[in-house]
Amino acid sequence: MEIRPERSGDVEAIREIARVAFRDHPHSRQTEAAIIDGLRRANALSVSLVAVRDGTVVGHVAFSPVTIDGEGNGWYGLGPVCVLPELQRQGIGQALIREGLACLRRMNARGCVLVGDPDYYGRFGFISDPALRCGDVPAEYLQRLVLGRTVPRGEVRFHPAFDAA
Numbered sequence: 327m328e329i330r331p332e333r334s335g336d337v338e339a340i341r342e343i344a345r346v347a348f349r350d351h352p353h354s355r356q357t358e359a360a361i362i363d364g365l366r367r368a369n370a371l372s373v374s375l376v377a378v379r380d381g382t383v384v385g386h387v388a389f390s391p392v393t394i395d396g397e398g399n400g401w402y403g404l405g406p407v408c409v410l411p412e413l414q415r416q417g418i419g420q421a422l423i424r425e426g427l428a429c430l431r432r433m434n435a436r437g438c439v440l441v442g443d444p445d446y447y448g449r450f451g452f453i454s455d456p457a458l459r460c461g462d463v464p465a466e467y468l469q470r471l472v473l474g475r476t477v478p479r480g481e482v483r484f485h486p487a488f489d490a491a
């Protein structure tokens with residue numbers, strides 16, 4: 327399996343994976359494909375990686391800039407991340423996330439936040455932090471990974487593409 331940056335020819339495959347991966351997700355509003363498209367249109371897909379197996383795109387992860395306490399400060403949001411349902415639980419999601427975090431480190435990002443299941447994201451070093459908030463997201467689902475030296479406090483805002491969708 328290869329993990330590489332998205333190319334223009336991957337766009338439709340990414341849309342389709344997001345559509346089928348989130349179809350039965352209990353907290354999804356089925357807007358993930360539109361969010362990824364919106365981030366791309368806004369030039370806010372800071373990192374966009376695909377997993378390719380046997381020449382076919384089978385997974386995708388996006389990272390986009392966030393603001394914390396009103397400041398755009400080198401922090402990024404992870405997500406959406408998705409893998410074709412029939413290929414889940416084979417390590418593809420983990421490989422995408424680990425390579426995405428490596429890209430952020432190379433970009434000298436200060437850190438990464440996400441909204442997601444602590445049982446899954448803890449393995450990458452994400453923890454919840456009561457000093458961060460994000461609307462009405464329950465505290466344990468808002469998680470952060472510090473990559474630089476400072477730990478910010480305050481309200482996390484994801485890119486407007488997350489709302490527009």
Ligand SMILES: CC(C)(COP(=O)(O)OP(=O)(O)OC[C@H]1O[C@@H](n2cnc3c(N)ncnc32)[C@H](O)[C@@H]1OP(=O)(O)O)[C@@H](O)C(=O)NCCC(=O)NCCS
Pocket residue numbers: 347348351405406407408409410413414415416417418419420421442443445446
């Ligand atoms: C979440 C997702 C990207 C993970 O990718 P994946 O390739 O299936 O996951 P991996 O194979 O890398 O990791 C598997 C491990 O994660 C665990 N896992 C997978 N999804 C999980 C979840 N939602 N919550 C908790 N653990 C999860 C598995 O139990 C497994 O653990 P183990 O290695 O200890 O057995 C993928 O399952 C997916 O596309 N899900 C639907 C969309 C989604 O929920 N996206 C995340 C929210 S933005």
